[in-house]
Amino acid sequence: MLFDTNFLIAYQRGTKDVPRRRAHEFLASQPKDAAFYISRIAWMEFVAGFETSAAALPYLHKFTVIEVDGLIWWDASRVVRALGLRWKKIGAADSIIAATALAYGLPLVSNNARHFGEVPRLDLRQY
Numbered sequence: 001m002l003f004d005t006n007f008l009i010a011y012q013r014g015t016k017d018v019p020r021r022r023a024h025e026f027l028a029s030q031p032k033d034a035a036f037y038i039s040r041i042a043w044m045e046f047v048a049g050f051e052t053s054a055a056a057l058p059y060l061h062k063f064t065v066i067e068v069d070g071l072i073w074w075d076a077s078r079v080v081r082a083l084g085l086r087w088k089k090i091g092a093a094d095s096i097i098a099a100t101a102l103a104y105g106l107p108l109v110s111n112n113a114r115h116f117g118e119v120p121r122l123d124l125r126q127y
Helices: 005-012 018-028 040-047 053-060 070-085 092-104
Strands: 037-039 064-066
Touching (some): 005 040, 040 064, 040 092
16 A cells, blocks of 8 residues: 555644544554555655654655656546646646556555545555
8 A cells, every 4th residue: 555645744743632642543454565655756845844764754755656657647647637628636646656556456544634635546544
């Protein structure tokens, strides 16, 4: 499964409140052999909150980064087009994150249903 930036931020902040606790509980509830992925875009958004990349790395060790390639760029253009035809916009970064999930056939874990809930064929899983 692919994780959105809002999940990474909640996970990093520990179990201080309900969304953060749910992020930890969600990961703990997954099978031991489950594969966890993030888009390079989510990686960039997450590490922007840290002074150094070394400070962010302890929170990212569970996740494999998927690089943005031509297939993902194409799928992102389809997301933008499909939403634009319905007068909806979610922004470039979220379009690329959604496209990464679509291109790899992965469910997207995010509590941002306002954006991702509009994306056709996206398997959105809230935590």
